[in-house]
Amino acid sequence: MGRRKLSFGDRSEIATGTKAGWSVRRIARHLGRCPSVISREIRRNSTKTRGYQAVGADVAAQRRRARPQRRKVAADPVLKARVDADLAASWTPNQISGRLRLEAADPTVERMANSPDAKGRTISGEAIYQYIYALPRGELARRGIMLPSKRTRRRPRSIGRSRGGPIVAMVPLPARPGR
Structure with missing residues (x-):
């Protein structure tokens, strides 16, 4: 399942499912999403008196996504x-x-x-x-600020690169002698 934002349609389906008494896993299966996404969405945007409301949840999500965010x-x-x-x-x-x-x-x-x-x-x-x-x-x-690393920009994470080279003459565990 790819990372994509919940749409208003998704949120209305979540609201319908919660009102119908469906479990988080059932709603997730229905939407084709991960249960943790649905659980987090319900927990973030539910109120004690009104429960989960799709319109309020969508407005709150847009407000959270607003850029630039204040640090x-x-x-x-x-x-x-x-x-x-x-x-x-x-x-x-x-x-x-x-x-x-x-x-x-x-x-x-x-x-x-x-x-x-x-x-x-x-x-x-x-x-x-x-x-x-x-x-x-x-x-x-x-x-006049100098960080110890002397880096003024964040370094991007290295994806797909291994830290070192292959281990030369590696002996697998089953082939090693016992103690």
Whole structure:
């Protein structure tokens, strides 16, 4: 089954199936989709009082898909100031994330010099990387920020390549002598 978005027709079939009392697997089989897709859709878009409504689910899905999405760092001025200051001090995103977690968990820990107060907010290293890589090209250099990897763009995943060469003179497990 390929990855394709649920259409409004799919959502109306899901609504009809849930009202008829069908199981998630039966709805998935009827639509030719994976049960986890149907389960996730129902869980995301159901309300306690009205259940699953196709129109509301479709509107919510369009809103979630809207681009550009606001990143957590860019949306919060306190976090943005802290992350920018720590990046300028040559901290890695994972170090910044760990330090914020430590400061939030233990109030006796003082913040680092030249770092604005994060007011107990935390963020993951991955969210900081997303913020960094969403910046316009050349912005890191203009700010004087240099990541340890010296990479200004994300590296694409390598698909289909093996990590090393073949094992020379490999002996299969059944052919090896016992202990």
